[in-house]
Amino acid sequence: MRADALVMAIVAAIGLIAGGEPARAYSVYVSNEKGNSITVLDSATLEVTQTIPVGQRPRGIKLTPDDKYLLICASDDDTVQMLDVASREIVGELPSGPDPELLNIHPSGSTVYVANEDDNLLTAIDIADKKVVAEMEVGVEPEGVGVSPDGKTVVVTSETTNMAHFIDTDSYQITDNVLVGQRPRFAEFRADGSQLWVTSEVAGVVSVIDTKAHKVLKVISFAVPGVQPEQIQPVGVRLTKDGTKAFVALGPANRVAVIDAKTLEVEKYLLVGQRVWQLAFTPDEALLFVTNGNSNDVSVIDVPSLTVVKSIPVGTAPWGVAISQH
Amino acid sequence: MQVRQLALLLLLLAASPRCLAETPAQGEAPQQQPATATTVPIGYLKQEVKKVIPLSRLKVEPEDIGIAGAEIALTDNNTTGRFTKQQFTLEVERVPVGGDAVEALEKLVQRGHHYIVVDALAETLLRLSDAVKGKDVLLFNVRASDENLREKDCRANVLHTAPDRAMLADALAQYLVWKRWQRWLVVKGVFPEDLAYLDMVRRSAKRFGATIVEEREYKETPGARRSDSGEQQIQQQMPVFTQGAPSYDVVVVADERDVFGSYLPYRTWDPRPVAGTAGLQAMSWHPAHEQWGATQMQNRFQRAANRFMLPIDYQAWVAVRAIGETASRVGSGDFAPVSAFLRSDEFGLAAFKGQKVTFRRWDGQLRQPIIVAGPDLPVSTSPQEGFLHEHAEVDTLGIDEPESECKFQ
Numbered sequence: 001m002r003a004d005a006l007v008m009a010i011v012a013a014i015g016l017i018a019g020g021e022p023a024r025a026y027s028v029y030v031s032n033e034k035g036n037s038i039t040v041l042d043s044a045t046l047e048v049t050q051t052i053p054v055g056q057r058p059r060g061i062k063l064t065p066d067d068k069y070l071l072i073c074a075s076d077d078d079t080v081q082m083l084d085v086a087s088r089e090i091v092g093e094l095p096s097g098p099d100p101e102l103l104n105i106h107p108s109g110s111t112v113y114v115a116n117e118d119d120n121l122l123t124a125i126d127i128a129d130k131k132v133v134a135e136m137e138v139g140v141e142p143e144g145v146g147v148s149p150d151g152k153t154v155v156v157t158s159e160t161t162n163m164a165h166f167i168d169t170d171s172y173q174i175t176d177n178v179l180v181g182q183r184p185r186f187a188e189f190r191a192d193g194s195q196l197w198v199t200s201e202v203a204g205v206v207s208v209i210d211t212k213a214h215k216v217l218k219v220i221s222f223a224v225p226g227v228q229p230e231q232i233q234p235v236g237v238r239l240t241k242d243g244t245k246a247f248v249a250l251g252p253a254n255r256v257a258v259i260d261a262k263t264l265e266v267e268k269y270l271l272v273g274q275r276v277w278q279l280a281f282t283p284d285e286a287l288l289f290v291t292n293g294n295s296n297d298v299s300v301i302d303v304p305s306l307t308v309v310k311s312i313p314v315g316t317a318p319w320g321v322a323i324s325q326h
Numbered sequence: 327m328q329v330r331q332l333a334l335l336l337l338l339l340a341a342s343p344r345c346l347a348e349t350p351a352q353g354e355a356p357q358q359q360p361a362t363a364t365t366v367p368i369g370y371l372k373q374e375v376k377k378v379i380p381l382s383r384l385k386v387e388p389e390d391i392g393i394a395g396a397e398i399a400l401t402d403n404n405t406t407g408r409f410t411k412q413q414f415t416l417e418v419e420r421v422p423v424g425g426d427a428v429e430a431l432e433k434l435v436q437r438g439h440h441y442i443v444v445d446a447l448a449e450t451l452l453r454l455s456d457a458v459k460g461k462d463v464l465l466f467n468v469r470a471s472d473e474n475l476r477e478k479d480c481r482a483n484v485l486h487t488a489p490d491r492a493m494l495a496d497a498l499a500q501y502l503v504w505k506r507w508q509r510w511l512v513v514k515g516v517f518p519e520d521l522a523y524l525d526m527v528r529r530s531a532k533r534f535g536a537t538i539v540e541e542r543e544y545k546e547t548p549g550a551r552r553s554d555s556g557e558q559q560i561q562q563q564m565p566v567f568t569q570g571a572p573s574y575d576v577v578v579v580a581d582e583r584d585v586f587g588s589y590l591p592y593r594t595w596d597p598r599p600v601a602g603t604a605g606l607q608a609m610s611w612h613p614a615h616e617q618w619g620a621t622q623m624q625n626r627f628q629r630a631a632n633r634f635m636l637p638i639d640y641q642a643w644v645a646v647r648a649i650g651e652t653a654s655r656v657g658s659g660d661f662a663p664v665s666a667f668l669r670s671d672e673f674g675l676a677a678f679k680g681q682k683v684t685f686r687r688w689d690g691q692l693r694q695p696i697i698v699a700g701p702d703l704p705v706s707t708s709p710q711e712g713f714l715h716e717h718a719e720v721d722t723l724g725i726d727e728p729e730s731e732c733k734f735q
Contacts, residue, residue, distance in 0.1 A: 099622075117622055118622055118625050118626075120405065139405055139406060139409065140402050140405045140406070140626075141619065141622050158405075159619065159622075159676065160402055160405075160406075160622075160676065161402075161405055161406040161409070162406070162651070162654070162676075163406065163409060165409075177409040177410075179410070179654060179655070182651075182674055182675065182676040182682055183619075183676035201676075202674065202676035202681065202682045203674060203682065228718065228719060229718075230681035230682070230718065230719070230720070231681075233680075233681075252680075
């Protein structure tokens, strides 16, 4: 046995004896808005394994439910690129319409929903056919796209209209519009579908919306000692599958807020890098990766202990993060 | 464009279904305004002034300056209005040079307008404000940067989206001090506006730690601004005019009418940057500003107006959007709730500046980050890092509450 392999075997053995498991290695994908690339990280070693050149101004990214493709909004190329995960190569494109910023996927994996920021549209695309199936006119500057766990509703937020539009995924009709705080950026459903969390960047708040009544249950605001209120600009938000905790990226406040998702109270602020925007959990929710757009790195949060364990340099202006689901 | 025509155009735009590629499903039933929509009218008064030929033909002010900004804001308001069942209209009154602005304002008020965007010089604005004093009318100043409008001549029925001279001078000064270009050679014109700006430059220098090493006055009144071989004379004149100054870092020019200021860059005796009313300038908006989502605003504006978006367009956009945003939040276009909400702590507008813009309680001035820009690109945005404030760093720009002399009449 080679020396390093022997070391690895011993370490693994010690790990097993000590009762711990070696960390599962998931692939973490980060889009670099200025770098025009995707950085791939290993969630076990916390190291960069590859940098893949992609289209211009890559922003929102998401893996298909089967982990086969990474879909990339290449905003300045006016297209959504399909990156084959196995080969790490771009193998196709989806007709997203102009200036796609963010996308989301129906739980069945059949349909992609893309917010066209410049055109006030939400475009629905069939992934298999690579054809547009619907275009919905929404408010001015759509960005956030959330899909309900039951797949029946897609929500898109409009940054200048300041609304969350609820759209039926069968009829593509807008069924309701909820006014939220200034400049909503992101919409995320609770895993049980009962609530929709919407961040308002300029208002500095998060609106928790009851999905049955389409009413705002609570507006959560933030206060960080020593940070000017104007700097607190929530963008990305994620909830744990069990619905107990929510994590909100606060932009130029350089912190991630930890919220008790039952009481809707802020518990803690975690200091990360500069201009933190998006976040993603590993499938076991042991780690949370966040993108720091202005310090060109990604911070890794250990979820059980709520501590920031590492910062990893990636490409220029990291924006979105997606992690393999299996 | 008359109100009816504009309203009809908007209705047509709202009603047109998305007929695009072959088979996509329609996103929504064609959007007609339901009969229950409330209308919120907005007025726009532009007092024309005698045209001055600028030194650079790139600086000719477009005919629809400001109005184009108001129109795109109207479209933005009406997109939201589709969902909130509110319809906004815009009625523009252009007052010719020498015309009666007060009469035009009274016509708008008689036609039911409560919110009127005003593009006029300070003296006219004050007469307009006095003419509607005590009435349910709110004026939005999108042009005049005069300090007295925020100080001893402040008015309860005026909100300012145009930055005042103190705000602009402070924004520039903070950048120059951050850059450590703290020795300034001031070159000033002879007109009252030049001296008004210079007063604020002196104030900013004292406030933020810069030294004016010398003030030189440019007395020449050059007559015709463009003559066929004039460039050769300017090439001789400008270096000689700026020769022999004490050591300095930057030329700060106070020449609001641009009689000579634009001739200074690259012609000063010493190789120095020029800033102030020429060269590096402070402004509320730059057509190449792309931070904080501004790209989308620039694209929308350029598609609609077929030209670049200029500061007065932005100032008019903010005014009309503020009205629209307030009407959505209070659920009505009625004067009392709208007027109160605009000045309250709950009001805030996302305006592509990285933080919300709001109106200062003490003088009605819109507080906003200010762009410091060269001709082709923004260079920075003030307030600069390191300039601290008890409540909000953006209040390091302009007249702050403790020093305000405004007592609303």
